[in-house]
Each structure stands twice: as structure tokens, then as C-alpha cells.
Amino acid sequence: MSTQSSIDELDTSAGHAALSDALRSSFRMLRWFMLLLVGGYLLSGMFVVQQHEKAFVLTYGKVQGEGEDRIKGPGMHWTFPRPFSEVVKIPTLRAQEVVSDSFWFEMKETDDGPKAVNQGQTLRPGLDGYALTADANIVHSRWSFQFVVRDPEAYYFSFHDPDLLLHRLFDASVVHAFSRLTLDQALRSDVSGLIAEVKARFERSCDALRLGVNVESVKILNIIPPLQVFDAMNEVNRMESEAGTKLSQAREYAETKVTGAKGEAERIEREGETAKEELLAEIKADVAYFEKILERFEANPEVMQQFLRHDALKRALKKVKTLNLVHSKSGGQRTIVIDAGKELKIPGVNDE
Amino acid sequence: MKKNLPLIVAGGIILGLFILLQVVVVVREGEVAVLTHFGQPKQELTESGKYYKLPWPIQKVYSFDGRYRSYETQIEETITADKKNVLIAVYIGWRIEKPQLFLEKVGSEKQALDNLDGLIRSYRSALIGQTGFSALVNTNREAMAFSELEEELLAQIGPEALELYGIGVATLGIHRLGLPEQNTKSVFDRMNADLKWEAEKYRAQGNTEAEIIRARADADRAGILAEARRKAKELRAEGDFESAKFYESFNKNPDLAKFLKELETIEEVFDDETTVILSTETVPFNQLKAGRQTEQKQPE
Numbered sequence: 001m002s003t004q005s006s007i008d009e010l011d012t013s014a015g016h017a018a019l020s021d022a023l024r025s026s027f028r029m030l031r032w033f034m035l036l037l038v039g040g041y042l043l044s045g046m047f048v049v050q051q052h053e054k055a056f057v058l059t060y061g062k063v064q065g066e067g068e069d070r071i072k073g074p075g076m077h078w079t080f081p082r083p084f085s086e087v088v089k090i091p092t093l094r095a096q097e098v099v100s101d102s103f104w105f106e107m108k109e110t111d112d113g114p115k116a117v118n119q120g121q122t123l124r125p126g127l128d129g130y131a132l133t134a135d136a137n138i139v140h141s142r143w144s145f146q147f148v149v150r151d152p153e154a155y156y157f158s159f160h161d162p163d164l165l166l167h168r169l170f171d172a173s174v175v176h177a178f179s180r181l182t183l184d185q186a187l188r189s190d191v192s193g194l195i196a197e198v199k200a201r202f203e204r205s206c207d208a209l210r211l212g213v214n215v216e217s218v219k220i221l222n223i224i225p226p227l228q229v230f231d232a233m234n235e236v237n238r239m240e241s242e243a244g245t246k247l248s249q250a251r252e253y254a255e256t257k258v259t260g261a262k263g264e265a266e267r268i269e270r271e272g273e274t275a276k277e278e279l280l281a282e283i284k285a286d287v288a289y290f291e292k293i294l295e296r297f298e299a300n301p302e303v304m305q306q307f308l309r310h311d312a313l314k315r316a317l318k319k320v321k322t323l324n325l326v327h328s329k330s331g332g333q334r335t336i337v338i339d340a341g342k343e344l345k346i347p348g349v350n351d352e
Numbered sequence: 353m354k355k356n357l358p359l360i361v362a363g364g365i366i367l368g369l370f371i372l373l374q375v376v377v378v379v380r381e382g383e384v385a386v387l388t389h390f391g392q393p394k395q396e397l398t399e400s401g402k403y404y405k406l407p408w409p410i411q412k413v414y415s416f417d418g419r420y421r422s423y424e425t426q427i428e429e430t431i432t433a434d435k436k437n438v439l440i441a442v443y444i445g446w447r448i449e450k451p452q453l454f455l456e457k458v459g460s461e462k463q464a465l466d467n468l469d470g471l472i473r474s475y476r477s478a479l480i481g482q483t484g485f486s487a488l489v490n491t492n493r494e495a496m497a498f499s500e501l502e503e504e505l506l507a508q509i510g511p512e513a514l515e516l517y518g519i520g521v522a523t524l525g526i527h528r529l530g531l532p533e534q535n536t537k538s539v540f541d542r543m544n545a546d547l548k549w550e551a552e553k554y555r556a557q558g559n560t561e562a563e564i565i566r567a568r569a570d571a572d573r574a575g576i577l578a579e580a581r582r583k584a585k586e587l588r589a590e591g592d593f594e595s596a597k598f599y600e601s602f603n604k605n606p607d608l609a610k611f612l613k614e615l616e617t618i619e620e621v622f623d624d625e626t627t628v629i630l631s632t633e634t635v636p637f638n639q640l641k642a643g644r645q646t647e648q649k650q651p652e
Contacts, residue, residue, distance in 0.1 A: 056381075060378050060402035061378040061381060061402065062381060102527070122536045122537050123536040124533055125427050125532070131530075132488075132489050135491055136489055138536065138539055156382075157381045159421070160382075160419040160420065160447075161421055165421070169523070171527035171528070172443065175527060175528065180496065208523070209445060226540060226543070228540040228543075229540055229547060232544045235547065235551045236554065239551040239552070242554070242558060243554045243558025243561075246559065250563075250566050251565055254565050255569075258569055260573070261577055264577060265577055268577070272588055275584075276590055280598075283599075284598060286616075289612070290608065293608075294605055297605065301608075312618055313618070316622040319624055320628050322626075322627040323628045323630065324627065325640070
């Protein structure tokens with residue numbers, strides 16, 4: 001009996017020892033597991049802010065930090081993990097583009113490319129977007145705008161759906177701008193004025209609401225008159241182009257005429273100047289010649305006159321083509337035959 | 353006891369977390385909340401952060417998004433003061449500003465939108481009904497009252513929304529303005545007629561302006577040439593005038609001057625195309641005649 005009892009005690013103590021070892025080992029493992037769990041939990045509080053982002057850390061729902069420390073810039077950061085803290089990242093530096101089709105008609109894809117769904121004579125409210133111009137005409141347009149978030153705190157924590165609100169503010173700015181311009185101004189003559197008007201009003205609206213954004217740009221992607229007046233509009237463009245061509249041609253004609261006239265005028269004036277100079281030069285030469293021979297002439301006028309006459313006649317007759325001498329008899333009839341093809345030159349009558 | 357320590361710790365943590373969740377309230381940035389005591393609103397929690405409360409069912413917290421959000425009405429037809437039908441859609445930027453009043457009078461976002469829609473509709477129709485169409489679109493900017501209309505609408509809706517529903521309206525605008533579908537056809541007809549007239553205007557203008565430019569150019573040319581001729585004539589006159597002083601030298605012997613001028617004239621009028629017929633009586637050709645007479649007399 002005692003032997004049996006001893007054996008039982010030995011078995012029990014061995015079992016307890018094994019169980020105790022197993023529990024010890026399990027607790028050791030559990031401790032490590034708990035340590036790993038705590039470590040992993042704490043590590044989950046690390047976060048990276050990209051170069052185009054800003055981040056806020058909310059501790060118990062409130063933004064952590066004061067002043068500029070409230071905003072976490074690019075880099076690695078750490079905070080207590082959820083449920084104590086929460087990280088909110090906002091893209092700020094990268095410009096975000098929004099396209100507004102609010103004033104464009106419904107389109108469908110066809111084999112020939114996108115086409116207007118509505119080919120009728122009216123526009124369907126809510127489906128075919130458009131704007132009214134100052135002269136109560138209709139115009140279709142597609143727009144886009146780009147913005148960057150300047151104040152991420154205001155942008156994210158003051159507005160539930162800032163993108164949607166921005167879109168509505170933008171659409172209202174477009175409605176306003178069109179309502180102040182005529183169709184012609186909006187389509188052709190003052191498109192830049194239209195864009196400037198939309199941008200200015202849109203910026204004012206964003207600033208008034210303290211949305212915390214900077215409007216970088218506003219663009220018109222398309223602007224057209226209604227399809228229902230397209231042919232008439234094309235005719236206007238064609239006529240305008242034709243009128244432009246006619247005006248260009250007329251201006252070219254005017255330029256040629258006036259430039260030619262200026263050249264001719266200069267020539268006429270130069271001729272006048274030359275004639276004046278020639279006249280003066282000639283008279284000066286005549287006077288010089290006169291002065292030179294005057295003394296000798298007065299000393300012997302008869303002889304001098306004869307010599308001068310003969311010299312002049314000699315020089316003159318040297319130039320002539322034909323010299324005919326007609327012999328005259330006293331009392332007889334004289335007949336002179338002149339070649340009809342030649343012009344008879346009579347000094348002072350036809351010497352032009 | 354020692355053996356159960358981990359279990360006790362784990363249980364304690366779970367119990368602690370449960371109690372914490374029951375007594376701590378976190379109001380997130382951008383949120384507003386109302387604390388109720390046995391259903392009775394007790395405190396508005398409008399600042400973000402952590403608050404403490406008694407556990408449910410004694411106290412309860414109702415949280416709402418306190419940020420601005422947008423709401424837009426459907427595009428609806430309304431009549432202006434001058435009996436013109438227009439389609440208008442209005443958007444607003446709104447938020448919960450008095451959470452307790454909002455909880456009591458509204459309760460949910462859907463109900464808030466229904467209430468706001470009703471407010472906007474009634475005031476919009478009334479206001480547009482007092483406004484002429486020309487105040488909405490006009491080539492004369494001074495006659496427009498678009499912004500004033502929006503401001504007036506906001507001034508009417510804003511205070512009422514705040515007072516009745518605890519909702520603050522920060523902005524309001526017309527983001528769609530159009531015409532009823534059947535009216536668009538008549539606009540197209542008018543636009544077509546206007547454009548036809550405009551095309552004709554361009555054609556006529558092009559012709560007229562081109563003609564004017566050409567006529568002006570011809571006139572300019574004539575003027576430039578006339579002016580040039582006048583100047584040339586003036587220069588010639590100056591030449592004549594300046595040469596007159598040289599004529600005084602000829603007064604020393606006018607006969608010689610006249611004689612020299614006559615000789616010069618004779619020389620100038622003759623050229624290589626000239627045929628000259630002279631009598632044998634002319635000096636010096638009379639010498640030929642004298643010679644011939646001498647030859648004829650010799651045989652005698």
C-alpha cells in the first residue's frame with residue numbers, strides 16, 4: 001500500500017512539474033507576444049507626409065500643437081495611434097483641376113466621335129447646359145479651373161465638401177459673367193474679358209467664404225453658339241472674314257497708291273529743284289560769258305558780231321542732217337520741196 | 353490570486369475601456385455636439401476636444417458635422433416681374449451653428465435639406481416675382497441687379513434658417529439661369545435673324561469701308577501730287593526770281609546780250625534730225641553764189 005502510495009505521489013509531482021513548465025513557457029511567450037503587440041501598436045503611430053501634402057494630428061479630436069506646429073510638413077512623424085490620435089493628410093501644393101460641364105449639352109459617343117444627344121429645336125432643362133448672355137442669347141461653354149489649397153486647416157475642417165462648393169461658386173461666377181456680356185463679346189471680341197470676369201468673381205467668392213484656396217487659373221475649354229444657329233453663325237464668320245479680306249485689299253491699294261504718290265511727289269520736287277539750279281547755273285554761265293567778251297565787243301563791235309555769228313552758224317550747221325541751198329534768180333519763181341516725213345522745225349513755234 | 357493576475361489585468365483593461373467609452377466624449381475638429389441629460393439638452397459642445405459625461409442612459413451625446421456644406425435646388429421655372437418665365441437654380445453654403453436648436457427642430461441632415469429647400473423656394477419665387485428680367489441679364493451693367501438679388505435672398509433666408517433651424521447660411525448664389533424649353537426655340541429664331549442681319553452688316557460694312565479707304569487713298573495721292581507740283585512750281589519761281597538779279601549785268605550792253613541769246617537759240621534748235629533750207633543769199637553761202645557768177649563770166 002505504501003509502495004503504491006509513493007508511486008502515486010511521484011507521478012503527481014512529475015505532472016505538476018510538467019504543467020508548471022508548460023505554463024511558465026506559455027507566459028514567457030505571452031509576455032513576448034504582448035511586448036511585440038505593444039511595440040507594433042506604438043510603431044503604427046508613425047506616418048509619412050509626402051512632398052505635396054500637409055498633415056494634422058488630431059488628439060481626442062482636437063488639432064495638436066500651436067501656431068505653425070499644427071501643420072506637419074513633408075517627412076516622417078510620430079503620434080499616439082488610434083483611438084487617441086488621428087492623422088489627417090491634405091494635398092496642398094499640387095494644383096487640383098476641376099472641369100465644369102454645367103454649361104455644356106449632353107453628349108454621346110458614336111462611331112464618328114462624340115455627338116450631341118439632342119438634335120431637336122429646343123434645349124432640355126437640366127440636360128443641355130447653357131448660359132444666358134446680356135443680350136438674352138444662349139451660349140454653350142466648357143470650363144476648367146485650377147486651385148491649390150493655401151490654408152489646409154480651413155479647407156478641410158471648415159468645409160464638408162469643399163470641391164463641390166467650389167464647383168458651385170465657379171458656376172455662379174460663370175452665370176454672372178455671361179449675363180454682363182453680349183453673345184458677340186463672349187464668343188469673339190472679349191473672350192479674355194469673360195475669363196477675367198469669371199476668375200475675379202470666383203476668387204472673391206472663395207475669399208469671402210475663407211475657403212483657404214488660391215485660384216491658379218481659369219480656362220475656357222470650349223465656347224460655341226447653340227447648334228441650332230450654327231449655320232447662321234458660320235455665315236457671319238464667313239462674311240466677317242470676307243469683309244476683312246476686302247479691307248486688307250483696300251488698305252494694300254491705299255498703301256501702294258500713297259507710297260507711289262510720295263515717290264512721284266519727291267521726283268516732281270526734285271525736278272523743280274533741278275530746274276531751279278539749272279536755270280541759275282545757266283544764267284551765271286551766260287553772265288560770265290557776256291562779261292568776258294563785252295570789252296572786246298565794245299572795242300570792235302562789227303567784226304566781233306560777224307565772228308560770233310559765223311561761229312554760231314558753223315556749230316549749228318555741223319549738227320544738222322541735211323542742208324539745202326536754194327538758188328534764187330531775181331524775178332524768178334522759187335520752189336522748195338520738203339521731205340514730208342521730216343518735221344520742219346521753226347524756232348519758237350514747236351520747240352518743246 | 354497570483355495565478356489569476358493576468359486575467360484580472362486583462363479584465364480590468366476591458367472594463368476600463370468600456371467605462372472610458374461611456375464617460376469620455378470626443379468632439380472632432382469640424383464637429384458640433386449636444387449633450388442630453390435624460391433626453392433633455394444640457395450643453396452644446398462646439399469646441400473640439402474631449403469632454404466627460406455620465407454613462408448612458410443618464411447622459412447621451414448627439415454629434416453633427418459642423419462644417420459648411422453645399423446644397424443646390426432643382427432647376428425650376430419662375431416668373432419675373434415683367435411676366436417672363438425663367439429657369440433658376442440656387443446653391444447655398446450652410447452649416448449647423450446652433451446644434452441644440454438643430455437637434456430639437458430638425459434632427460437630421462435630410463430634414464435640414466427639406467427645410468432649407470422650402471425656405472429657398474418661397475423667398476426665391478417672391479423675390480424674382482418683384483424683379484424684372486433685365487435685372488438678370490443686361491448689356492447695361494448699371495441696370496443689372498444680379499448680385500443685389502442674391503444678397504437680398506441671402507438676407508431673407510439666412511436669419512430665418514438660423515432662428516428656426518439653427519442653420520447658418522454663409523453664401524448663396526444663382527448657379528443656373530435659363531429659359532423654359534419651349535422658349536429656347538424662339539430664342540434660336542431670333543438669334544438666327546440677328547445673325548443673318550449681322551452677316552449682312554459685315555458684308556455691307558466691308559464693301560463700304562473698302563470703298564472709303566480706296567477713295568481716301570486716291571484723294572491722298574492727288575493731294576500729295578498737287579502739293580509736290582506746287583512746291584516744284586515754287587522752286588522754279590524761286591529760280592526765276594534769283595536769276596533776275598543776274599540780268600542786271602546784261603544792261604551794260606543790251607544789244608550784245610540780245611545778239612548772244614539769239615545765236616544760242618539758233619544753236620539749240622538745230623540737231624541731227626534737222627533739215628535746213630537756206631538761200632544762197634544767206635551769209636556766208638552768198639560767197640558760193642559770187643564764185644559761180646565769176647565762173648560763168650570767165651568764158652566771155
